[in-house]
Amino acid sequence: MQRRDLIRYGMAAGAALLPMGFAANLWTRSAQAEQVAPFSTRLRVPRVLSPYFSTSTEDYYKMDLVESTASILPGLKTPVLTFNGQFPGPTIRARRGRATRVKITNRLTTPTSIHLHGADVPAESDGHPTDEIVPGASKTYRYGNIQPAATLWYHDHVHHLESEHVYRGLSGLYLIDDDETDALGLPSGAYDLPLQIRDAHLGPAGELVYTWNDFASRTSVLVNGGFQPTHEVRGTQYRIRLANVSNTRPLRLRLSDASEMVQIASDGGLLSRPVPCTEVELWPAERAEVVVDFSRYAAGTKLMLENVFAGPSRPDRQILQFEVTGPAAATWTPPALLRSHPDLGTPIVTRNIDFVWSEANGGFYSIDGQGYDPHRVQFQVRRGTTELWHVNNSDAVRNFPHSMHVHLVQFRVLDRNGVPVGEGEAYPKDTVRIPAGQNVRMLVKFDTPYTGIYPFHCHFLDHAAHSMMAQLEVVP
Ligand SMILES: [Cu+2]
Structure with missing residues (x-):
């Protein structure tokens, strides 16, 4: 039986189906990561990919999926899966209203399907889980970049293998800029800093150990592909793009x-x-941008970026060090308003969707009690209309947390168990955290020129791989 079948039937060796609270008690740390002096390496910032061809309306890119090695821990070479040999992949910078074509050639031994997370794109360019690029083949994805400026990310989405592929390195950032955002005069260039943060289980030789659903062992947190790096910042403001690209x-x-x-x-x-x-809370696949003013610190100050979900005594709490250099000058003043948001209108349909562990068939991650079937459409939605979704996590036994991602659209999160959410996680959202015992209400408007079949799923990718995913069909 091949690995993907093992995953499919939930028999992957060592699969640890532990609720988060329990898993935290089993915390261990790889001996190799422990030997590295913290903050002894420099933060790497992925380079921006250049188009190989441009017209007056469109930029053409190409990326090869190749096996390579990365320096995650100093002195060790970690085998990884990459876009163009880079871990994480190169950053693509697109502009609203200017189209992009990305030709992906799969030089790996397994199929892939590349999804642009958060993008309003045609179904044939969405990276559907069964729309495989088989080994040796190429596919060109076309993105219209018709939406406002945003921090998006691209990653593998092929059915069953997406979890391990992304874990081993198949992801990168895709940033859309627009005139409205430019007009805000936000910190730019070296002061526009992307941080891709993810979990990892590093083995004795620095290798990435992948065991399906093994949250408990993934205790090393990497930032832009490095373990506990340090970054020198000037005493001024930075626009920091935070992306949780963790599996779990x-x-x-x-x-x-x-x-x-x-x-x-x-x-x-x-x-x-x-x-x-x-504080900014981000579950797998969520992003946030913050402006941090380092002018308030004296030159020489060292400051940590911490994950407070890791307790004060945990060595994985501090994930990145900022080292402030002088002189200090703050130049950006936050405006009263950033952008006017569209009115999402009045919902014409209300849906209840349950993300829950099912004990059937030996146990699996389900949506409404069902596993993913690429031939089944859960429901149809009418393009241009607004729906009210009650997304529930009714898991009262294992308390598994989930984060739900809906392809194609940005939605508005209204409340959790009746309590309105803060502005920072209300709109525009494409991924929402669904802790056990919570019912999250959200307004979803299918405000898109496209029709077709699009997935919605848990973005704890180990859960999506087994098989917390469904799909909707947008109809005219
Ligand atoms: Cu989940």
Whole structure:
């Protein structure tokens, strides 16, 4: 039986079906990571990919999926799966209204399907789980970039193998810019800093150990592909793009002195106004942009970015060090308003959707008690209309957490168990956290020119692989 079949039938060796609270007690740390002096390596910032061809309306890119090695821990070469040999993949910078073509050639030994997370794209370019690029083949994805500026990310989405593929490196950022965001004069260039944060289980030789659903062992947190890196910052403001690209690790991020950050964007782009905060909670696949003002620190100050979900005594709490250099100057003043958001209208349909572990067939992650079937459409939605979704996590036994991602659209999160959510996680969202015991209400408007079949699924990718995924069909 091949590995993908093992995953499919839930018999992958060592599969640990542990609720989070229990898993935390089993915390261990790889001996190799423990030997590395913290913050002894420099943060890497993935380079921006250049188009190989451009017309007046479109940029053409190509990326090869290849096996390579990465330096995650100093002195060790970790085998990884990559876009163009880079871990994480190169960043693509697109512009609203200007189309992009990305030709992907699969030089791996397994099929892939590349999804642009958070993007409003045609179904044939969505990276559907069964729309495989088989080994040796190529596919060109076409993205219209018709949506507002946002921090999106691309990653493998092929059915069953997406979890291990992304874990081994198949992801990267895709940033859309637009005139409206440019006009805000946000920190740019070296002061526009993307941080892709993810969990990993590093073995004795620095290798990435993948065991399906093994949350408990993935205790090393990598930032832009490095373990506990350090980054020199000037005494000024930075636009920091935080992306939780973990398979299974929720993050609650803050600066080690608990000082203020200003959140300016969520998954799908700018908030309506700046939101001061001291913490940003991001579950797998969620993003947020914050402006951090380092001018308040004296040159020489060292400051940590921490994940407070890891307790104070845990060595995986501090994930990145900022080292402040002088001189200090703050140049950006947050405006009262960032962007006016569309009125999502009045819902014409209400749906109840349950993300829950099912004990049937030996146990699996289900949506409404069902596993993923690429031939089944859960429901049809009418393009241009608005729906009210009650997304429930009714798991009262194992308390598994989930984060739900809906392809194609940005939605508005209204409330959790009746309590309105904060502005920082309301709109625009494409992924929402669904802790056990919560019912999350959200408005979803299918405001898109496209029709066809699109998945919605848990973005704890180990859960999606087995098989917490379903699909809807957008009809005219
Ligand atoms: Cu899940």
